[in-house]
Amino acid sequence: MSLPSSIDVVIVGAGAAGLGAAHALKKAEASFVVLEARDRVGGRGHTVMASPEVTFDLGCGWLHSADKNSFVPIAEQLGFEVDKTIPPWRDRAFGEVFPDRERERFYLAIDDFYERLAHAAQQGKDSPASLYLEPGNRWNAMIDAISTYVNGCELDQVSVMDIDAYEDTGINWRVRRGYGALMAAYGASLPIRFNCEVTLIDHSARHLRIETSLGTLTADKAIITVPTNLIAQEAIKFFPALPAKLDAAAGLPLGVDEKVMLALAEPEALPKDGNLRGLTMRTEMGTYHLRPFGQPCIEGFFGGRYAKQLEDAGDGAIAAASIDEIVSYLGNDFRRKLTPLKESRWAHDPFARGAYSHALPGQSHQRAVLAAPVDNRLFFAGEATSPNFFSTAHGAHDSGERAAKEALAAFAKR
Numbered sequence: 001m002s003l004p005s006s007i008d009v010v011i012v013g014a015g016a017a018g019l020g021a022a023h024a025l026k027k028a029e030a031s032f033v034v035l036e037a038r039d040r041v042g043g044r045g046h047t048v049m050a051s052p053e054v055t056f057d058l059g060c061g062w063l064h065s066a067d068k069n070s071f072v073p074i075a076e077q078l079g080f081e082v083d084k085t086i087p088p089w090r091d092r093a094f095g096e097v098f099p100d101r102e103r104e105r106f107y108l109a110i111d112d113f114y115e116r117l118a119h120a121a122q123q124g125k126d127s128p129a130s131l132y133l134e135p136g137n138r139w140n141a142m143i144d145a146i147s148t149y150v151n152g153c154e155l156d157q158v159s160v161m162d163i164d165a166y167e168d169t170g171i172n173w174r175v176r177r178g179y180g181a182l183m184a185a186y187g188a189s190l191p192i193r194f195n196c197e198v199t200l201i202d203h204s205a206r207h208l209r210i211e212t213s214l215g216t217l218t219a220d221k222a223i224i225t226v227p228t229n230l231i232a233q234e235a236i237k238f239f240p241a242l243p244a245k246l247d248a249a250a251g252l253p254l255g256v257d258e259k260v261m262l263a264l265a266e267p268e269a270l271p272k273d274g275n276l277r278g279l280t281m282r283t284e285m286g287t288y289h290l291r292p293f294g295q296p297c298i299e300g301f302f303g304g305r306y307a308k309q310l311e312d313a314g315d316g317a318i319a320a321a322s323i324d325e326i327v328s329y330l331g332n333d334f335r336r337k338l339t340p341l342k343e344s345r346w347a348h349d350p351f352a353r354g355a356y357s358h359a360l361p362g363q364s365h366q367r368a369v370l371a372a373p374v375d376n377r378l379f380f381a382g383e384a385t386s387p388n389f390f391s392t393a394h395g396a397h398d399s400g401e402r403a404a405k406e407a408l409a410a411f412a413k414r
């Protein structure tokens, strides 16, 4: 598909938000094009075959808040099987490395911690979430580890108000063929120009002038869906500059979360969809999903500073650390049973630069600032702009729909 010279609406980015916006515009029969820097649809939703037997979501995998998740009906419509197996987080623990009694104590401590956070948020007091860790509590380091998985960062980096604003209905499902594969199918019928990196949006004149790696085009309106780190680091520039958007994006950085997939020989020794997590008393630890969907593999998940350190150490470092950790739990025999298949590198990916957004302490209001339209011509979407479902794929999707409605309403007003 060639680049049009002029169009009503340009959507920047073909991730979940861009796809949500595009489908809303398509339904309204508006003229639009999606400009995508990568050669594929989905952004931080990306399914690969890690081996002929193993489907691997390098990015999003869980349909969080599945009873309110807009990708559930989309999956049903497109014939993608939705798997409702209970997630291996609190339940489905395997082995003796984190005995039940200790696990119960840990969950009591973490529940108490989140109650203190909710109470502080009700008082309207924003501060780093780490302030509500009980001094000297033996579980603090592991409570922080959970934050690195959920928020992409340790608790000292995240706002109490932001954690409180997140809506979690507690229902988590999966897409058997992959969340990224679902996004690819959802985007298949859309006008998307791939390998088209937007570098500048000039909004100084009556028409927007959009500079891309494939040339320049003009548009009446633009919906920008790129991750916050790209806005904050000015990978995409605006003229005149938009300092409030830069500040907002900087207050909502993407944290680091990375996944690794290991092939597992003699898989019957381990349960399907089990969880392996050690009683490490450290923040620097992985959490392992045993045989997701019954596949012959183990999926590891790392977050925060530890994930960044491993990713910076280069290809294979996450796999090596996860094999060492699993062997320390299950015994030396497992070293020969595990083979690295694939690991993610989102923090080093130039078009992601991280995993998902969290608000820094004192910055939770920035989600609304980032989401606000500029001059009824520039509209902002993406997971970071979602008021309650930020950091998720469905939050991104819904934000894209919201931005498309704003753009359509602006046309109607003319």
Ligand SMILES: Cc1cc2nc3c(=O)[nH]c(=O)nc-3n(C[C@H](O)[C@H](O)[C@H](O)COP(=O)(O)OP(=O)(O)OC[C@H]3O[C@@H](n4cnc5c(N)ncnc54)[C@H](O)[C@@H]3O)c2cc1C
Residues within 6 Å of the ligand: 012, 013, 014, 015, 016, 017, 018, 035, 036, 037, 038, 041, 042, 043, 044, 045, 058, 059, 060, 061, 062, 063, 064, 196, 197, 198, 199, 225, 226, 227, 230, 235, 236, 257, 258, 259, 344, 346, 351, 352, 354, 355, 356, 381, 382, 383, 384, 390, 391, 392, 393, 394, 396, 397
């Ligand atoms: C390891 C990991 C695990 C996750 N797990 C889950 C999960 O289980 N459940 C869940 O709901 N969410 C999860 N997420 C988060 C989820 O993937 C994201 O919140 C969501 O996909 C973001 O969608 P988006 O459209 O806002 O942004 P993106 O998906 O980042 O889309 C933005 C698009 O813009 C493109 N782009 C960037 N710069 C430019 C440019 N200059 N010009 C043109 N195009 C550009 C990018 O290539 C990208 O395609 C996970 C993420 C990671 C990394």
